[in-house]
Amino acid sequence: MELLKYEFIRHALYASVLISVACGVIGTYVVIKRITFISGGISHASLGGIGLGYLLGVNPIVTAIPFSLLSAVCIGIINRRLKVAEDTAIGILWTVGISLGIIFIDLSPGYAPDLMSYLFGNILTVPTGELVVMLVLDLIIISTVGIFHREFLAISFDEEYSSAIGISTERLYFLLLCLIALSVVVLIKAVGVIMVIALLTIPAAISKRFTYNIGKLFLLSTLTGVCCTVAGLWVSYMLDLASGATIVLVLGTVFLTVSLVKN
Amino acid sequence: MTNTEIVSLKGVTVIIGESAVLEDVDLSIDQNDFAAVIGPNGSGKTTLLKVMLGLLTPGVGDVKVFGTKAAKGRKHIGYLPQHSSFDPGFPISVFDTVLMSRYRGFMTRISARDRTAVEWALEKVGMVELANRQIGSLSDGQMQRVFLARAIVREPKLLLLDEPTASIDPEMQNSFYELLEELKSKMAIVMVSHDVGVVFAHVNKVVCLNRKLFYHGPAEGAADVIEEMYHCPIDLIAHGIPHRVLHKHKQR
Ligand SMILES: Nc1ncnc2c1ncn2[C@@H]1O[C@H](COP(=O)(O)OP(=O)(O)OP(=O)(O)O)[C@@H](O)[C@H]1O
Ligand SMILES: [Mg+2]
Numbered sequence: 415m416e417l418l419k420y421e422f423i424r425h426a427l428y429a430s431v432l433i434s435v436a437c438g439v440i441g442t443y444v445v446i447k448r449i450t451f452i453s454g455g456i457s458h459a460s461l462g463g464i465g466l467g468y469l470l471g472v473n474p475i476v477t478a479i480p481f482s483l484l485s486a487v488c489i490g491i492i493n494r495r496l497k498v499a500e501d502t503a504i505g506i507l508w509t510v511g512i513s514l515g516i517i518f519i520d521l522s523p524g525y526a527p528d529l530m531s532y533l534f535g536n537i538l539t540v541p542t543g544e545l546v547v548m549l550v551l552d553l554i555i556i557s558t559v560g561i562f563h564r565e566f567l568a569i570s571f572d573e574e575y576s577s578a579i580g581i582s583t584e585r586l587y588f589l590l591l592c593l594i595a596l597s598v599v600v601l602i603k604a605v606g607v608i609m610v611i612a613l614l615t616i617p618a619a620i621s622k623r624f625t626y627n628i629g630k631l632f633l634l635s636t637l638t639g640v641c642c643t644v645a646g647l648w649v650s651y652m653l654d655l656a657s658g659a660t661i662v663l664v665l666g667t668v669f670l671t672v673s674l675v676k677n
Numbered sequence: 678m679t680n681t682e683i684v685s686l687k688g689v690t691v692i693i694g695e696s697a698v699l700e701d702v703d704l705s706i707d708q709n710d711f712a713a714v715i716g717p718n719g720s721g722k723t724t725l726l727k728v729m730l731g732l733l734t735p736g737v738g739d740v741k742v743f744g745t746k747a748a749k750g751r752k753h754i755g756y757l758p759q760h761s762s763f764d765p766g767f768p769i770s771v772f773d774t775v776l777m778s779r780y781r782g783f784m785t786r787i788s789a790r791d792r793t794a795v796e797w798a799l800e801k802v803g804m805v806e807l808a809n810r811q812i813g814s815l816s817d818g819q820m821q822r823v824f825l826a827r828a829i830v831r832e833p834k835l836l837l838l839d840e841p842t843a844s845i846d847p848e849m850q851n852s853f854y855e856l857l858e859e860l861k862s863k864m865a866i867v868m869v870s871h872d873v874g875v876v877f878a879h880v881n882k883v884v885c886l887n888r889k890l891f892y893h894g895p896a897e898g899a900a901d902v903i904e905e906m907y908h909c910p911i912d913l914i915a916h917g918i919p920h921r922v923l924h925k926h927k928q929r
Binding site: 446448561564565567568570571572574575577578579580581622625626627628631 | 766777783
């Protein structure tokens with residue numbers, strides 16, 4: 415408890431909660447709609463946005479927002495409109511985004527401080543400003559899901575049938591991809607662009623073993639997210655390990671344990 | 678009671694890839710119709726239903742459903758697809774699967790009325806006991822019943838059924854036709870089926886399809902066309918219809 419006297423620890427705890435809301439809600443859709451790799455594509459592509467931040471001299475988290483939204487829309491368009499296979503679309507976007515990021519950073523004057531924390535995450539260095547950004551993004555995510563929950567559930571279950579009952583399937587799919595893009599931004603500081611998919615999938619995958627009620631799944635995934643990130647944070651602090659990687663390892667261990675026990 | 682036209686297809690041609698799947702199809706379905714769509718595999722039956730739903734837009738021709746564009750007619754249509762592709766591990770109960778189908782549009786809430794409708798529909802298909810099961814834990818036939826419930830729960834004015842009796846046991850088939858008899862006073866029904874003999878005892882209109890529309894009218898006149906279309910004699914149809922359920926493989 416005496417750890418709480420440090421501001422960076424308190425910030426890290428706030429960040430854990432904000433992260434978990436995004437991964438609990440959006441991660442649930444990612445898992446049930448089976449779009450893990452699309453999300454992976456969006457998260458890796460957001461490196462382009464981070465590079466852009468360095469180039470323009472603004473906080474990379476801020477430039478990552480429009481950039482990952484753009485990549486979400488692109489991946490949707492490449493896949494749905496140009497009729498390119500989903501995995502191909504992902505492959506293209508993933509690598510183009512990263513390449514843009516590298517070029518932008520190359521072009522930036524001086525060297526890129528903190529680049530590692532965007533790649534691999536560092537939840538111990540979240541300034542107040544970024545907490546506010548995360549909070550706002552969370553609020554956008556929750557309210558959008560609140561409005562479109564029925565539609566999202568239906569298109570996750572069966573897109574063709576959703577169209578047959580009058581849902582604008584494609585538009586909602588694009589909207590869901592945009593929400594994924596926003597959650598990627600929320601999650602970057604915790605585990606970095608490379609490991610964002612871990613947070614988007616593992617908590618929901620763990621919770622899915624305990625319930626098939628979507629509402630409970632949101633809650634349970636969020637709780638799992640909070641517990642695992644806080645535990646990871648604590649372990650990484652005690653053993654002086656990289657926080658992002660430790661969080662992912664804790665999630666992986668819990669998933670494995672739950673899977674074994676549940677079988 | 679006036680019998681107004683609710684579906685009208687004029688000169689509809691659907692081309693998928695290189696070949697025409699439907700060619701120059703003219704069809705009309707009235708509000709009191711119970712129509713059977715029959716034809717060999719690959720003859721475009723599923724495609725025809727998808728055109729009515731607006732899931733497929735024909736390259737040529739005019740589609741009107743409830744007097745307007747097909748996509749707008751959807752709110753009055755209940756649909757049972759031939760195949761549904763979904764993840765069997767999907768976290769949803771049978772009840773919620775059917776409830777999902779009560780969707781009425783953007784920002785609409787789930788009401789008590791919706792829940793009653795779901796209970797009614799599950800009761801009709803004999804699935805009340807399994808209402809709380811996870812959807813993927815059902816057998817194929819049970820799943821088919823749930824999807825039938827999902828179609829009728831919309832209280833549609835037009836019910837489109839794509840091979841509804843596939844994988845359903847004989848007992849359920851009987852109650853299924855009873856259910857359709859009950860529903861047909863409230864809605865038009867268009868049903869794809871290979872179960873020609875049974876179906877003919879119930880319908881008032883037959884649509885024979887094999888890329889082109891071969892026949893479209895009362896069941897009595899359909900026999901010759903069907904034989905020609907299937908390239909084999911179909912005894913059960915050649916004799917008296919309706920109200921006679923004949924065995925499919927009649928001995929000679
Ligand atoms: N997505 C597609 N791509 C290419 N061809 C297609 C596609 N969908 C349907 N077809 C073709 O359209 C034709 C009609 O298909 P449809 O599914 O409407 O037949 P059907 O009458 O429902 O057959 P069945 O009795 O087997 O259900 C078939 O020849 C099929 O090969
Ligand atoms: Mg078919």
